[in-house]
Amino acid sequence: MPYLVVAVILVALLCLVNLVLTFGVIRRLRDHESPAGGPVPETSVRVGEEIGPFAATTTLGERVTADSLAARTFVGFFAPGCGPCHEKLPGFVNHVSGSTVPALAVVLGEGEEAAEMVTALEGAARVVISTREGAIGSAFRITGTPAFLTVEAGRVVATGLPQTVATA
Incomplete structure (x- = not known):
């Protein structure tokens, strides 16, 4: 026994x-990281693929479309209830603040926590508030956050947050 x-x-x-x-x-x-240093992007659009058409308005009233993005634009997607988004947000802000490449930040959600994200992002990038199912989320085929992409001429040319600021 x-x-x-x-x-x-x-x-x-x-x-x-x-x-x-x-x-x-x-x-x-x-926590798996891509070779570019950022999280594996939560999007089904891959490097070399075109983004879909979209039209959105920034928090400052500026109209943004797929065609109006600069020759090269860094785009970040964040959601208020996403822990990794809050972790990566300072790195995104540091990266775009020290870069000559224009940036677009998309906050997928509403509420007080979204407002805090918008406030943190507005000094560094143009900010759009949307939903995952909204025009801009659909154009980039966002399935999760955070997602970071570099777009040039309507095509994704890179994904992820550069390694030098990924953990900032």
Whole structure:
């Protein structure tokens, strides 16, 4: 009988270790970084593909369309309830503040937390408030956030946040 108790305890401990390791693997997969240094983009539009048409208005009343984006534009998508978005937001702001490439930040959501994001982004980039299903989210085929893309002539030329600021 004591052997049975010891065996059950050992199996329970093995199951517990397996559970902890599984959670570790899941966390590492969520934190998986692309070679460009940013999170794997949550978008189905890939490097070399065209973005779809869209029209949106920035928080300052400026009209933005796919055709009106500069020759090269850095675009970031954020959502208020997204923990990684809050982690990557300072890096995005640092990157676009120190860059000559114009930037567009898209906040996918509303409310007080979205307003805080908009305030943090407005000094560094043009900001659009939308939804994932809105015109701009659909044009970039956003499936999750954060997502960072560099667009040139209507095509995605790079994804991710540059490594030098990815963890800022």
